[in-house]
Amino acid sequence: MKRLIQFILMTLLGLILSRGLQALPSAADQHLAISDQHSALSNQHSALSTQHSALSTQHSAISNSEQNATVSKTQQQPASTKPYLLLKTGKDYYDAGQYSKAAGKLQQAAQAYQATGDILNQVQALCLLSLANQQLGELAQAQAAIDSSLLLLETLSRGGEGVWAQVLNTKGRLQLLQGKADAALETWKDAEVRYAKANDSLGVLGSQINQAQAMQYLGLYGRAKTLLTEVKQTLLAQQDCSVKAIGLYNLGNVLREGGNLEESKQTLETLTESCTVEPGIKSPESQSQALLSLGNTEGALAKRAKDRNNDKEFQEHIQEAITHYQQAAATTTSPITKIQAQLNHLNLLIIKKKEDKQQDKQQDKQQDKQQDKMAQYLCQQIQTLLTKLPLSRASVYAQVNFAQTLILIRNGELRTQIPRQIRNSQYIVQLLTTAIKQGQTLEDQRAESYGLGILGHCFEETKDWSNAIKFTKLALWIAQEINAPDIAYQWQWQIGRILKAQAQQATTTSNSDTKAVTELIDYAIAYYTQASNTL
Structure with missing residues (x-):
């Protein structure tokens, strides 16, 4: 009896874990997988402005003045080994989601700048190298790159405030990945001071947004909300449209992550309006990114309404999210953004179909037919687009997310509406095998x-x-090898769930082996416990 109670408790723990923080889309939960999980498809997903600051605004690493400072020492080198070209190539690989290649080129760039005695550019190369290693889960190498950067900066007698700030911003990101939110908060405060000295308004705002995220991790929700409110007021008064756009985008994402859904919606609506009227922001890609993020917030509002059993609000937010995803897909020039929007749209159709069935709602037959046709269209569109994506982490995630969605379709109400050749197990396994090989x-x-x-x-x-x-x-x-507890606990929980299902199936057979069933239960409990400890 004691073992049975243990097993039941671990099963409940499994259910709790399945509703916890999701670093990856979890098909088994059939939740509203439309927020930050699916935004792994886009390199714009991070609320941390580190990437924006380090890769966009800190362009001085390859500016003309710095190139001129080293050209006399590198003019005899082949073009492929010139430091600034190695740095640019590494950045391009990073932006394309090819992090291993990026790390290789950035390491070469750092060594090349070391040979020329160009400390500031060597530091920038090392800083970007740390970011690439963070993306790869190589946290020890990421730490080593940051430590080297800081040691080099300490040898400078003056200047380099912007580079100091960039390194600190990247260090804070690493600390947050390591679970050191309190240290990350202090680091980002230091980064803010350095950005202010460098007159980098985007860096200042980005550091403040990062601080708010660290506060949310630490449970300091009141302080985080106050700081984010101040940031928003500053952003709305910004004359620099590009700063305003990036800031509002990051702010909307952080507000959503912190559960401030209404504020997130309002912020992102302000951004989408700006994208259509302000010349400095107006662009199809900016608009589509804003619409995609706004759709994610509407999806989160729909989930909250569902949890509160408010069907009216659930339906309203679902429809709003779908509209935004359709607009994002129609306006984007990026295939990966289009796939992301269409995947999120498809997931909403699945969730809506399931919810309507559970509520035993009598759907309008015409509307129901239109939704089925839309699901079929989206599946075929995504299937075609996947074959055209360049190789990157984003393309791998897109394939895996689509496979996960097809698993949901195969087991749900839409299975009869989707062509068998797309939803059958053979195609899903093939899709995942391709994604694994690409990884x-x-x-x-x-x-x-x-x-x-x-x-x-x-x-x-x-x-x-x-x-x-x-x-x-x-x-x-x-x-576990790459020290990624945010995904390890999900696989521990999944193994526990599989073992539990095996045990349950074994007990239904007439010749079930009691000892074997007991062992399965023991193993299931062990993996559920590991998941709890990891989380």
Whole structure:
């Protein structure tokens, strides 16, 4: 009896974990997977403005003046080994989501700048190298790059405030990844001071937004909200339209992550309006990114309404989110943004269909038919677009997210509306296998772990327990190797869930082996406990 109670408690723990922080889309939960999980498809997803500051506003690493400072020492070198070209190539790889290649080029750039004695540019190369390693989950290498940057900066007698700020901003990001939110908060305060000395208004605002996120991690919600309110007022008064746009975008995302959904919606609506009227912001891509983020916030509002059993608000927010996703897909010039919007749209249709069935709602037949046709259209569009994406982490995530969505469709109300060749297990496994191989090609173990884990889930859904356990354990091993507890706990929980299902299935057979069932229960409890400890 004691073991049975233990098992029930661990099952409940599993349910709790499944509703916890989701670093990856979890098909089993069938939740509103439309916020930051799916935004892994876009390199604009981070509320941390580190990437914007380090990769966009800190362009001095390859500016003409600094190139001129080193050209006399590099003019005899082949073009492919000139430091500023190595740095530019590394940045381009980073922007394209090819983080392993980026790390290689940035390491070469840092070494090349060291040879020329150009400390500031060497520091910038190391700073970007840290960001690339952070993306790859190589936190020890990321730390080493930051430590080297700081040591080099300490040798400077004066100047370099903007570079100091950039390094501190990146250090804060690493500290947050390491679970050191209190240290990250202090680091970002220092970064804000340095950005102010460098007269970098975007850097100041970005550091403040980062501080608010660290406060949210620490449970300091009141302080975070006060700071974000001040940031918003500053942004609205900004004359520099590009600063205003990036700031409002990041602010809207952070407000959503902190649960301030109405404020997030209002902020992003302000941004979308600015994208259509202000010349400095007006662009199809800026507008589509803003609409995509706004759709994510409407989706989060829909989820909250669903949790509160408010069907009227749920339906309203679902429809608003769908409208924004359609607008984002129609205006974007980026294939990856289009896929993201369409995937989120498709997920909403699945959730709406399921919710309507649970509520036993009598749908208008014409409207129901239109939704089914839209789901079919979206599946075919996504399938076609996936074949045209350049290789990157984003393309790997897109394939895995689509496979996960197809698993939901295969087991849900829309299965009869989607062509069999798209939703069958063979295609889903093929899609995931391709994604895993691409992750390996990119040397991106985080993406590889993600693909393997969802492949394990795919086999779980077909009750192929052997393959389900095998691939999920591989995903877990990789996640632990790269020190990624945010995804490791999900695979630990998934293994526990699979073992529990095996035990339940075994008890229904006439010749069930009591000892074997007991062992399965023991193992399930062990993995649920590991997931709890990891989380």
